[in-house]
Amino acid sequence: MLGQEAAKMKRETGWLGSHLIQLEVTFRQNSQIKAVNQAFHLVFPVVLVGTLADMVRQTWLASTGYYFQTLHVGDWLMQRTVLKHYLSLLSAGTLGLVAMFMAFAVSYYLVAPVTKRTTDRLMVGVVAVTGLKFFNVDRLTLLNGQPVQWLSNNLGISGILVGILIGLIVGDGYRWGIQHWLLAEERLGQTMTIASIWLLVLAAGGLAWTLTQKGSLNATFLSLARWPFPLPHQLPGLLGFNLLTGLCQWLGILGPVASVGGQSVEAAQNLASVLTHAGWQIPHPITIHTVVDVYTNFGGPGMMLGLLLAIYLGHSNGAQRRVGAACLLPTLGNYNAPLMVGLPVVLSPILGIPFLVTPVVCSLLSWTCLQLHWVPAVAYPIANGTPGILQGFLGTGGNMAALALAGVELLISVLIYYPFVKWSRLAGEAAHHAEKTSH
Template sequence: MHKTMWRCGHWVMARDYQWRRLNQVMALNQALRVVFPLILLGSLADLVIRGWLTPTGYYYQTLHVENWCPQRARLEQGLLLLQNGAVGLASLGLAIVVSFYLVRQVTRSTDDQLTAGLLAGLTLQLVNVNPVSLQPHHAPAWLAMNLGWHGILAGLVVGLLVGNLYRIGVRIWSSPLDATLRPITLGSLGGLGVATVSGGWLLAAPFTVRAAFNAWLRLPLSFPTGWGQLASFSLLNGAMTWCGTLGALPTTSGQTVAATQNLAAVLGSAHWQVPHVLTVQTVIQTYASMGGPGMALALLLAIFLVRQNAAQRRIGWLSLVPVLGNFNAPLLVGLPVIWRPLLGIPLLLAPLACVSISSLALAFHWVPATAYPLAVSTPGPFLSFLGSGGSLRALLLAIVNLALATAIYYPFVKGDAAVDRRLAEEAKRDATSDELA
């Protein structure tokens, strides 16, 4: 059994190593490293806004911020501008940088590289239009800062699409004598193509990319109430997070109604009995999303337990404050976890294990279900304690789940560190060979 697991682990690490050496993946990883500071800045701003400056925030409620921060509304507006600007620029930057690096792999022409990047940025901006502005005698309002955390995936996809199309053009037009003419021609043709696509988008009665994405996500998330549905919800959440859809999945009306009915039942009765025991709030938000979707807090603990990769630990320390507030974007972008198979496996398995254990404990009434609203940025392990009215059994279950999720993440984080070392040694050998040549 031990040998089988050892062989499976080495097979997965070998596949991950081969995956990360692909040109497309290397471009993605380079782009994620470039935008990491923006993601970190946007996460910190979002944490302060939602945790400290809004009435639903944990620190707003516990520290009575309204009593000692008279300029709270003005501060919230300023931080909201910072958050939207940083995250929106990160999405736009991903499209530009991914396309830039993809073209850089096939030509040394800086003009080609920059032209491809600018075309990708233009594409993302022009297909994201505010439909309210499409009125007679009004100029269309092109948007770039409204994408939010879901825009990370949009930036990656647009960057890959435009970058690869431009690469095809470079390979077809490969004459070194046309190094100056080629970016001008391809850029002009690309601009016309983008204008055509955006024009078609306008004629099709468009809506913003963010609204379309949220509407698409809500389709399979109607109202999960059993273990099977909650497990499917968790797997979908993990898969979308791995793809780059950062932040929580949109809440549906059914989930809101269930949470309201649970709260009303608790407030109107002397006994802690809720009509909906297994819901997104009572299971996934409480026990399977500590540190953010994917049990990011467990991933952070596993990083600190694995002492073989200084870069991982540096990202972990930089992401510590946001993760404690359940904002996982810096950690997932900085490592990165996004589009990395080896870390994608525990991203699915750890929450699924927590959903299974928590559903069992709730179904047998070993712990009370959370009914009180969960304040934003509440440290993960305390969600169950506060949401259940101070139940120590609920807190113990949360700690067990966190320990289990950390144990699931640990071997994968250790394997990821080994792949990092192998790639670093390979890059060092290549650099030495180039110097000798």
């Protein structure tokens, strides 16, 4: 029976689809990945609320926001400053602590299957959160003998990867201790001993890192996405930046990623040239901003707007559609964190492929059109939260060729994502069926 189902799936999805589905099912059945995915489901509402708050603050209430400028929000909204403060607090209290939530949840879900004691389940989460803090210490306060301060900026969505790693390490170690502890009758002593050992080990690891490294663990991972490519204005540098940014995002380093140095200066020179000279002759037509930021980040890095449309155009299941509906507003504003966590795209073998490939294909097309002068390069500043498909149009002063290019690239992204969304749905159903039959 299982062989017949596998043969049927292979006929429906093809060789590539069937192999990717099998890989995804095996991946999801791993206890480590299962705990990570359960943690994503737990923190998704927190990420969604925080992202919506951050989006409203930056796009509706800030003077550089798209809706603030187009709807003249400053002329009619009362108490705008108070509302900005409120949304800043809401965003910081949610998005700013996501890495801690992930460390807690991953370790909790790893220990939950081996013990029914609530104390053990909660204690491992507390230990994981504490360990994450040990690796996010303000180095100068520790070395100068001052009261220790924490690097709270590294505990948000850009620290999800570190939170996952800490949660896995602590959760696995704690679980091993529960399963192999000799004095199992003394439960309180067992809990205290295991927790104390892990706190001492993590504190020693955090101290060793702080004394030998100038940056935090999270900053070390994030620095990979700020690679100083030697050819930022040529195709290899653009594609390399795309791939590295996508890889970091897929691993869980979410949030804005800094571009190659000097981009702001070049953007200012492009704008000055357009304002002071006749025609549209700009000195830097090929930059990460004019190619990558404008044409490959619809819905955020990875062309997530294409993924969202593929979910609704394809035969997606109810769970995928509900996540897509919840993430519609932030995705239209180019905030991809809710969709990355909600599906999840992070650490998904199937969805990771189009997530990495789509921006590269769109960058190739954008670079070609700019090189052949089929579209002008963007010169005008683009307001925060401008819908991705309108960025090229508005940044070129209303050029229809730029709008057409954006439309073509959005269509290409949907076509690339479409089969992978279907395969991801089938993999999820197969994994769920396999879990039910195993019980």
